[in-house]
Amino acid sequence: MRQARHPEPGEMVLTDVVAALGDPIRVGVVRVLADGRERGWGELRVPVAKSTLSHHLRVLRDAGVTRTRQEGTRCYVTLRREDLDSRFPGLLQALLAAAIADDVGNQVGLADRAT
Amino acid sequence: MRQARHPEPGEMVLTDVVAALGDPIRVGVVRVLADGRERGWGELRVPVAKSTLSHHLRVLRDAGVTRTRQEGTRCYVTLRREDLDSRFPGLLQALLAAAIADDVGNQVGLADRAT
Numbered sequence: 001m002r003q004a005r006h007p008e009p010g011e012m013v014l015t016d017v018v019a020a021l022g023d024p025i026r027v028g029v030v031r032v033l034a035d036g037r038e039r040g041w042g043e044l045r046v047p048v049a050k051s052t053l054s055h056h057l058r059v060l061r062d063a064g065v066t067r068t069r070q071e072g073t074r075c076y077v078t079l080r081r082e083d084l085d086s087r088f089p090g091l092l093q094a095l096l097a098a099a100i101a102d103d104v105g106n107q108v109g110l111a112d113r114a115t
Numbered sequence: 116m117r118q119a120r121h122p123e124p125g126e127m128v129l130t131d132v133v134a135a136l137g138d139p140i141r142v143g144v145v146r147v148l149a150d151g152r153e154r155g156w157g158e159l160r161v162p163v164a165k166s167t168l169s170h171h172l173r174v175l176r177d178a179g180v181t182r183t184r185q186e187g188t189r190c191y192v193t194l195r196r197e198d199l200d201s202r203f204p205g206l207l208q209a210l211l212a213a214a215i216a217d218d219v220g221n222q223v224g225l226a227d228r229a230t
Binding site: 014015016019020022023087091094097099 | 133135137142202204206209212214
């Protein structure tokens with residue numbers, strides 16, 4: 001599989017980013033990634049099928065919210081926090097604060113160890 | 116037509132609000148309403164059919180972003196800015212700033228006079 005294409009910061013579309021964040025599973029993924037660490041897809045614990053998680057991760061990536069990196073057969077994902085903060089100042093911060101306050105996305109977590 | 120139901124601030128769902136804002140027409144409506152004034156639906160100039168505008172206004176209302184008031188045969192709409200700011204601090208402000216910077220929603224405007 002070739003490396004997936006990611007929008008440059010200047011190519012990011014506000015409504016794509018906002019729409020990508022309008023889903024509790026995707027908000028949960030963003031919350032898990034908010035510590036800045038790259039995570040293997042297998043580390044993410046979500047109450048959905050792998051194909052559904054893959055869809056959510058693609059929506060986040062296509063909008064520019066996350067960066068996906070492939071290494072061999074494994075995929076890794078990071079939050080593009082600096083890019084988002086420079087393009088849409090305050091948006092991610094407000095979203096994360098509201099999500100934490102409202103317990104949105106708390107069904108997403110990390111596995112005890114990477115798989 | 117009876118008055119439409121609006122969620123109380125405590126009933127607002129973050130992802131519903133965010134999803135409602137993930138559309139350029141709806142962002143444009145929010146931008147037009149951001150001056151705090153109530154507007155008749157007929158005052159809104161949008162490049163979509165009336166039925167489509169009606170749909171967008173319902174999505175905004177159901178999420179709690181706007182308040183719709185009916186008077187006789189006319190409908191009026193306002194932005195629920197205080198409710199949004201108290202429930203999700205900084206979210207609307209960041210969204211509006213990004214929308215203005217990126218010219219998102221600028222296809223929505225006001226008619227010269229109310230119809």
